[in-house]
Amino acid sequence: MSVAVRVAQTSKSSIKSLITLMNKSCTCPAHSQARALQNQQQTHAKHTHGVAKDDMEHEYAFEMSASSMRFGRGVTAEVGMDLVNMKAQKVMVMTDPNIAKLPVMKIVIDSLTSSNVPFVVYDRTRAEPTDASFNDAIEFAKAHKPDVFVAVGGGSVMDTCKAANLYSHYPEADLLEFVNAPIGKGSVIHKTLSPLICIPTTAGTGSETTGTSIFDYKPLGVKTGIASRKLRPTLGLIDPNNTRTMPSQVKIASGLDVLCHALESYTALPYQERTPRPANPAERPAYQGSNPISDIWSLEALRMTVKYLGRSAKDPLDEEANEQMALAASAAGTGFGSAGVHLCHGMSYPISGLNKSYKHPEYNVDHKIVPHGISVAVTAPAVFRYTGEACPDRHFKAAEIFGADMSKIRSAESAGPLLSEQLSKFLEGLGVPSGLEALGYTKADIPALVKGTLPQHRVTKLAPLTTGAEALEKIFEGAMKNY
Incomplete structure (x- = not known):
């Protein structure tokens, strides 16, 4: 990987925290490093001629590359x-x-x-x-x-x-x-x-x-x-x-894409759980599932977006906020460029494609438009409410970055709802449309939205939970109104 980004004044504490973050992985079954090590040991014991008998299809490697x-x-x-x-x-x-x-x-x-x-x-x-x-x-x-x-x-x-x-x-x-x-x-x-x-x-x-x-x-x-x-x-x-010349609404929509890139890549299916394993390394997909390197980029992009997106949208002359959001976009791109995204993006494609008449403010175009960042964000509270059970520690970590009070002991079942609540507050504070209803959709449109999502295998199969038509229907229904 060749990445020639220089970030001035990176403190020793920031580097230390990133290293600590790598070592403090999620303890849920899907992402646990202890589980991964145990699996590696068990797999090694089962190897015959270099291929695990019980693991013929699962991926065993990830590839990190970036522009x-x-x-x-x-x-x-x-x-x-x-x-x-x-x-x-x-x-x-x-x-x-x-x-x-x-x-x-x-x-x-x-x-x-x-x-x-x-x-x-x-x-x-x-x-x-x-x-x-x-x-x-x-x-x-x-x-x-x-x-x-x-x-x-x-x-x-x-x-x-x-x-x-x-x-x-x-x-x-x-x-x-x-x-x-x-x-x-x-x-x-x-x-x-x-x-x-x-x-x-x-x-x-x-x-x-x-x-x-x-x-x-x-x-x-x-x-x-x-x-x-x-x-x-x-x-x-x-x-x-x-x-500098981006209108406020364009900044918000663009920044929400960064937000979902970061959240989705951090909570994506772990790379070693993805199937099938490619027969040739050249066929290994660009989107491979969450991995220790993508996690670092994704979490840092999430922190930067939560901190600076509101400032950037509010004041076009806030140079620090503009600079940090530009960095956040590229950081998130590096993360999801390896790990991939999942449900917010998969569901966003029919939301944009089936748009009836909605035209987002401050977009100087001659056609109806649901900006990509808006289409991914409106389902985010419902998506992460659903995925929380797959890797609660990661959902708790993301909720903490948004400012959630983590002082009380919470059950694993509360991880998804907690992150969903924090996301809703964040989106409402930015003035984002409150859900699919605000974009002109009704419950009668859900079957078409589900139908448009199901073929998006490239991303939906990276969701940490298997997600069929019935689950998608419930998520779309939950995304009709977020606040």
Whole structure:
């Protein structure tokens, strides 16, 4: 893993606390390190020719990888030099119609121009991209044949640019060729893609660190995506100056994505419980389940988001809060990029895809939109109320970060409800819509929402509890109104 993020003034106590956190793992059966050690000893005793007889299908390893990241105010202007260093011959710069008018885009263009880097600009990226908008960008890339890609924008831009990069190397492939099964074919990406530099303008998706590309597949009315380490950006330039222009509601929605990335990856199925084990290491998925390294990134991202999201949304000139949220987004991306996410994200895809008429405030788009961060957050209280029994210690730890009073001894059964309560308070304090009802959904819509969630195997199978249609119905019902 190559991670070149420098965080100034990291105290010895912070490092010590992170090391302590690694050693203080959850004691519940799903995550206990003592249980893991016992399993390893038992497995070792059962080995025949290097393969455990009773463990032929369970995973035994996780792989940690992330994009290189450069953090600092003003690093956007370095992109031209980076492209020269890459010996770029023709660059495709991707952005959206709003970002195209902002200072960040001028800085990028000036940097490329002063470095004599040839480039073309694609500025038609759609907020919350669809199969049609993906295809439009892909066709542009095929026509111009760039050897390096630069994405300037939020998750929608970065995800669209990943798809354009991928399919420009597979020009004859259908869009569903690499889309996650069962919606797409889920084919393995074997080719090495072109270098991709991501310059995020939001503090949310962490797409500058991940190999994930998400879009709304209109024929089915659900979101889906492509996930592969091959899609990971070569470099992420995280410049807090670029988030200053985000409207408050965009900051909140983006930050809630960070929040759920952190919570879901921390409570995801442990990597050694995931099945099936891949026959070839190249087939090991990007999302592998919670692991000791992802835990560190996820918990720190959660702490930062709880502390700084409200401040960042309230005051656009709060430089410390903006800086910390930019870091939190990339930290969470590093965590969930290895561990994965689960129910909040799996359930969010039909919430966005089946949206009837809702348009979130302060989003300057010409179409209805439930921002991704809102769609994941509205189910979070109900989701973690449900998952608490799987790993109560982890739910208690998360609740404590939100400020829950942990002085009283609580039963394991109270872990989920406690975290749910803390989440509801946090969301209400930010003015987030109170639940699915506030987005225009009714109980009559639950069957369609469940139907749209069930195919999201890439993420739902990482939930710490097996979650079928009946459980999803109850969670959606519980998410109708949070407060």
